[in-house]
Amino acid sequence: MALIETAGLTKDYGPVKALDRLDLAVEPGIIGLVGANGAGKSTLIKILLGLVPPTSGRATVLSMDVSNEARDIRKVVGYMPEHDCLPPDVGATEFVTHMARISGLPRTAARERTAEVLRHVGLYEERYRQIGGYSTGMKQRVKLAQALAHDPKLLLLDEPTNGLDPTGRDEMLDLIKRTGTGFGISVVVASHLLGEIEQVCSFLLAIDAGHLLRAAPISTFTQHTPVLAVEVEEGADRLTAALVGRGFRARQDEACVLLALEDERLYDAVRDAIADLGLALVRIQQERRRLEEIFRDAAPVAGSAP
Amino acid sequence: MSAVNSTATGSPSGSIYDLGYRHYEGKHLGRGYALWSLSVESFRSVWGFGRPTRAKAAPFIIAGLYAMLAGLQLAFSSTIATEIQSGYSVQLLTYDSYYRQFDFFMILFCVAQAPELVCRDQRYQVLPLYFTRALSRLDYAVAKLAALTSALFVALIVPMIALFVGDVLMKPDTLAAIGDEWPKALPALPACLLVAIGMASISLALSSFSPRRAYAAIGLVAYFLLMEVVPAAIYAVGHGGQVNWAWSDDLLLLAPTTTLASAVNWFFGTALDSSLPSTLSRGDFLVAAIASAVVFSAILLLRYRRISA
Numbered sequence: 001m002a003l004i005e006t007a008g009l010t011k012d013y014g015p016v017k018a019l020d021r022l023d024l025a026v027e028p029g030i031i032g033l034v035g036a037n038g039a040g041k042s043t044l045i046k047i048l049l050g051l052v053p054p055t056s057g058r059a060t061v062l063s064m065d066v067s068n069e070a071r072d073i074r075k076v077v078g079y080m081p082e083h084d085c086l087p088p089d090v091g092a093t094e095f096v097t098h099m100a101r102i103s104g105l106p107r108t109a110a111r112e113r114t115a116e117v118l119r120h121v122g123l124y125e126e127r128y129r130q131i132g133g134y135s136t137g138m139k140q141r142v143k144l145a146q147a148l149a150h151d152p153k154l155l156l157l158d159e160p161t162n163g164l165d166p167t168g169r170d171e172m173l174d175l176i177k178r179t180g181t182g183f184g185i186s187v188v189v190a191s192h193l194l195g196e197i198e199q200v201c202s203f204l205l206a207i208d209a210g211h212l213l214r215a216a217p218i219s220t221f222t223q224h225t226p227v228l229a230v231e232v233e234e235g236a237d238r239l240t241a242a243l244v245g246r247g248f249r250a251r252q253d254e255a256c257v258l259l260a261l262e263d264e265r266l267y268d269a270v271r272d273a274i275a276d277l278g279l280a281l282v283r284i285q286q287e288r289r290r291l292e293e294i295f296r297d298a299a300p301v302a303g304s305a306p
Numbered sequence: 307m308s309a310v311n312s313t314a315t316g317s318p319s320g321s322i323y324d325l326g327y328r329h330y331e332g333k334h335l336g337r338g339y340a341l342w343s344l345s346v347e348s349f350r351s352v353w354g355f356g357r358p359t360r361a362k363a364a365p366f367i368i369a370g371l372y373a374m375l376a377g378l379q380l381a382f383s384s385t386i387a388t389e390i391q392s393g394y395s396v397q398l399l400t401y402d403s404y405y406r407q408f409d410f411f412m413i414l415f416c417v418a419q420a421p422e423l424v425c426r427d428q429r430y431q432v433l434p435l436y437f438t439r440a441l442s443r444l445d446y447a448v449a450k451l452a453a454l455t456s457a458l459f460v461a462l463i464v465p466m467i468a469l470f471v472g473d474v475l476m477k478p479d480t481l482a483a484i485g486d487e488w489p490k491a492l493p494a495l496p497a498c499l500l501v502a503i504g505m506a507s508i509s510l511a512l513s514s515f516s517p518r519r520a521y522a523a524i525g526l527v528a529y530f531l532l533m534e535v536v537p538a539a540i541y542a543v544g545h546g547g548q549v550n551w552a553w554s555d556d557l558l559l560l561a562p563t564t565t566l567a568s569a570v571n572w573f574f575g576t577a578l579d580s581s582l583p584s585t586l587s588r589g590d591f592l593v594a595a596i597a598s599a600v601v602f603s604a605i606l607l608l609r610y611r612r613i614s615a
Contacts, residue, residue: 049438051615071440075334079438087430094356101343102439104335113330120327146435151330183327 008057018043020210030180032197033190035207041190078147082158088132103150117145137168228259233280242273340440348453369461372411376465380472402574406567420509421522428517447610458502466494493573507602555583559594569595
């Protein structure tokens with residue numbers, strides 16, 4: 001069963017197109033939803049939750065349609081918003097219990113679940129204190145706990161590491177990974193930090209300006225075609241032209257030439273080209289292909305459509 | 307539990323009692339239960355239950371002041387009851403005029419507590435958490451309206467009960483007095499309910515437009531004050547002798563607390579306040595009170611239908 005499917009999903013905010021004919025099909029797992037600020041990540045999540053109606057197109061979550069089965073979707077989905085969403089003058093226990101009851105858990109069950117999920121996210125004695133006195137890291141944990149309170153099948157996390165320090169971020173990512181792998185809960189993590197996505201996700205959705213750039217298992221992004229960076233003092237443009245002329249994929253990035261390392265002969269070709277042009281070589285370094293590059297490669301990859 | 311679960315808390319000192327994350331196998335109740343839960347929680351928060359002590363101060367003091375005079379009459383009548391044997395009764399305060407005389411406290415109650423109910427969730431952006439659960443947007447508004455209405459109803463009915471007990475205790479034969487008195491007191495139930503819905507719908511509808519408590523409170527004070535004073539002033543000018551504006555009578559139907567207090571007279575079948583023009587009947591005020599409740603409830607629901615989350 002597909003976790004999320006969309007077809008021609010479009011959302012206009014006046015003249016701004018937040019999503020533009022988005023077609024997706026995603027299987028259960030930990031899915032990274034990556035894009036720059038304003039790429040449409042939050043809009044997509046809000047449409048999947050039924051918080052915002054799409055302008056056109058359709059979307060399904062766990063085979064339920066967002067436009068007419070939103071109520072059923074909400075029963076099995078947990079949502080952690082990007083922004084602060086906690087009132088400061090109640091304790092975490094009280095707040096999560098209340099939210100569990102709003103999700104339909106009877107009073108005693110709501111209390112038990114609250115104790116369990118707060119422990120799962122790593123809040124202990126401090127859970128009785130007022131949320132207003134919490135650190136950002138603790139607040140993020142409470143936000144995750146309330147999303148887990150009713151034992152959802154799918155978690156939608158919008159920028160879960162927002163505002164966290166490096167340690168807090170690692171802990172949150174670890175928590176997300178454990179939640180997503182150990183307990184059969186699918187997770188969609190929206191983030192603009194690609195490093196995070198690489199750490200926890202098994203599948204990656206990259207969107208930009210409302211378009212799908214890529215949808216594929218994360219390994220295909222990070223393992224294929226490592227990049228060779230060749231830095232020269234000047235004449236990077238000539239070197240690029242020379243290497244392209246020899247049939248290699250090369251692209252200039254300021255003083256560097258980035259090359260797709262597909263062929264061992266590339267090293268010889270670089271040596272020869274630099275020698276022929278008489279350039280001053282600064283460094284040759286193999287870089288692991290970074291996820292950022294998918295945003296520079298303009299053309300979406302085929303096979304992303306369902 | 308399994309190895310997977312024992313690592314689930316991330317605590318290095320994971321104890322053997324820690325079962326980690328577990329799936330919930332129990333019941334999921336529906337929308338009605340969610341609505342009920344939110345109503346109860348909101349009702350409790352109006353009175354400051356489950357909150358720090360200082361949150362209880364405002365509602366209890368204001369409601370206490372509102373009920374105080376009825377309480378005094380109760381205390382007074384019960385002490386002198388033995389001296390009154392001739393059926394003569396002391397009745398300074400009556401069921402039908404109590405709200406008219408002390409409505410100031412109920413306005414204060416709304417100003418203090420209605421913004422608390424709706425502004426907090428907007429200010430701290432809690433609404434998306436509600437709207438992604440079993441509850442719909444309209445359910446949320448309905449739950450808040452039900453909570454404030456029932457809280458106001460409690461505040462309004464307490465002095466009515468005090469008056470009733472006082473009247474009963476003043477009679478030598480208590481049992482017979484209960485039989486005599488309850489038909490007279492009974493209209494207080496629907497009357498208090500109408501006043502409660504009327505004030506709750508206005509207060510919540512206006513408060514829901516501001517995420518800031520202070521602005522909402524100022525808006526409520528302005529509405530309750532201006533809508534009383536302005537129609538009354540125009541009416542006074544219209545009948546001051548210089549001009550004769552017959553239409554200025556109808557403006558009084560816009561005054562929120564005057565309208566509610568006069569609608570109370572309809573339930574008891576008693577005469578309107580003598581300062582009101584004879585062109586307006588009790589029925590007119592009842593219709594105006596119901597219309598106001600309907601309009602403001604509709605504004606509240608529309609507000610939550612459109613509110614961004």
